[in-house]
Amino acid sequence: MQPAEPVQSAARPVGRGAKVRAAVHAATLAELLDKGYAALSVEDIAQRAGVHKTTVYRRWVDRDSLLVDALADHLATDLPVPNTGAIETDLRALARSLVQMFTSSTGQAILAAMFTGAAHLPEIAAARRHVFDDRLTRGEPVVARAIERGELPRDTDAAELLKTLAAPIYLRLLITAEPVNEATADQAVRVTLAAARAGALRPARVSKAATG
Structure with a gap:
């Protein structure tokens, strides 16, 4: 019986830890949505989560470290990478999923925190960069398959194509505050495909004059 006890005592905290996290x-995202970054507090988060604040402080040193962890975890949720058999419908699915994510109430609260309220935190900038780089990497097979099917020029730069697709959506979300909907996504697809097919999304080449 003695050998079995360590196994049981070691297993229980893992389950509790995952559930608490x-x-x-x-609760952090819900509080962020309800109150915004400025009013976010560990006490309120703990109360909403149904745990004592000391439980929170055992895992996160302060409010901002908790927020960074919650945002990174949420944004790491995979957006489905489409494989419809055609580049136009693949890009439309990608663009529409981006619109859907960031026009939701939670998505808008996350954008506000990442680009205004908590934008001063180095950890937020690092998390944001990591998430966007990861999304570009995950989207590259969509472009590669289109090149193999002959739908795009062979020297199309996948990263530049995906940035061109996302740029008008983020422009409206973060700068112009214009409506963002499926029509926005579909227009981004048309512009991106026109640019790619015209050869405007090739890898950047440094001129000899620039390199000396």
Whole structure:
């Protein structure tokens, strides 16, 4: 019986830890949505999650480290990478999923925190960069398959294509505050495909004059 006890005592905290982390992350995003970054507090998050604030402080040193962890975890959720058999419908699915994510109430609260309220935090900038780089990497097979099918020029730069697709959506979300909907996504697809097919999305080449 003695050998079995360490196994049981070691297994239980893992389950509790995972459940607490998920509950606290969910509570953090809910509080962010309800109150915004400025009014976010560990006490309110703990109360909403149904745990004591000391439980939170055992895992995260302060409010901002908790927020960074919750945002990174939420944004790491995979957007489905489409494979419809055609580049136009693949890009439309990608663009529409981006619109859907960031026009939701939670998505808007996350954008506000990442680009205004908590934008001063180095950890937020690093998390943002990591997420966007990861999304570009995940989207590259969509472009590669289109090149193999002959739908795009062979020297199309996948990263530049995906940035061109996302740029007008983020422009409206973060700068112009114009409506963002499926029509926005579809227009971004048309512009991106026109640029790619015209050869405007090739890898950047440094001129000899620039390199000396």
